[in-house]
Amino acid sequence: MDAKDIEADLIRVHCTEEQIQTRLGELAVEVWDHYEGKDLLLVGVLKGAVMVMADLMRHLPGSAPMDWMAVSSYGSGTKSSGVVRILKDLDADITGKHVLIVEDIIDSGLTLSWIRANLSSRNPASVEILTLLRKPDAAKVEIDTRWVGFDIPNEFVVGYGLDYDEGYRNLRDVATLAPHVYS
Numbered sequence: 001m002d003a004k005d006i007e008a009d010l011i012r013v014h015c016t017e018e019q020i021q022t023r024l025g026e027l028a029v030e031v032w033d034h035y036e037g038k039d040l041l042l043v044g045v046l047k048g049a050v051m052v053m054a055d056l057m058r059h060l061p062g063s064a065p066m067d068w069m070a071v072s073s074y075g076s077g078t079k080s081s082g083v084v085r086i087l088k089d090l091d092a093d094i095t096g097k098h099v100l101i102v103e104d105i106i107d108s109g110l111t112l113s114w115i116r117a118n119l120s121s122r123n124p125a126s127v128e129i130l131t132l133l134r135k136p137d138a139a140k141v142e143i144d145t146r147w148v149g150f151d152i153p154n155e156f157v158v159g160y161g162l163d164y165d166e167g168y169r170n171l172r173d174v175a176t177l178a179p180h181v182y183s
């Protein structure tokens with residue numbers, strides 16, 4: 001698929017590459033201040049959070065370790081199944097650590113509410129959430145989210161790690177996918 005074909009699949013851009021970097025820079029400073037002197041561990045949720053984690057980390061004024069979990073709830077569709085499965089667990093024990101979950105998007109909230117409950121049961125010192133995107137009108141469960149990059153409308157978006165059927169993750173902006181692609 002060449003760049004022209006991809007553009008025809010998109011309706012409108014919600015966050016440009018530049019806006020994303022500016023916002024992650026702001027969030028990184030807030031995160032760093034909040035966890036000053038604490039044993040911080042960044043936990044990314046594969047695969048969508050790959051870009052957010054990479055850029056957030058590079059905006060941090062200092063160094064912090066990361067770990068990854070892979071879960072899946074969407075399969076190849078555009079609606080969460082609500083059934084969360086662990087595909088890859090964390091490499092290490094998180095007892096006593098201040099865990100910051102790093103996500104690309106909170107849509108229904110089902111994935112993160114499950115992950116937060118799962119990680120909280122492992123005796124960490126704290127668990128907070130940072131997400132680049134949130135869809136307030138799509139929430140099926142309330143999630144206490146400490147850091148949000150952007151609130152966006154209830155549309156299926158792709159880019160900057162977010163996929164449709166494993167495609168479009170490499171787009172630099174976040175944009176709404178045209179319904180003709182998936183309907």
Ligand SMILES: O=P(O)(O)OC[C@H]1O[C@H](OP(=O)(O)OP(=O)(O)O)[C@H](O)[C@@H]1O
Nearest residue numbers: 046047048073074080107108109110111
């Ligand atoms: O709030 P929710 O409605 O639960 O949706 C959010 C989750 O769905 C997507 O992941 P997905 O399961 O599609 O896997 P991926 O990260 O590998 O794309 C996204 O990356 C979030 O993890």
Ligand code: HPA
Nearest residue numbers: 107155156157158162163
């Ligand atoms: O809007 C979305 N786009 C891509 N993946 C997603 N996972 C939850 N919501 C979305």
Ligand SMILES: [Mg+2]
Nearest residue numbers: 045046047048
């Ligand atoms: Mg994901």
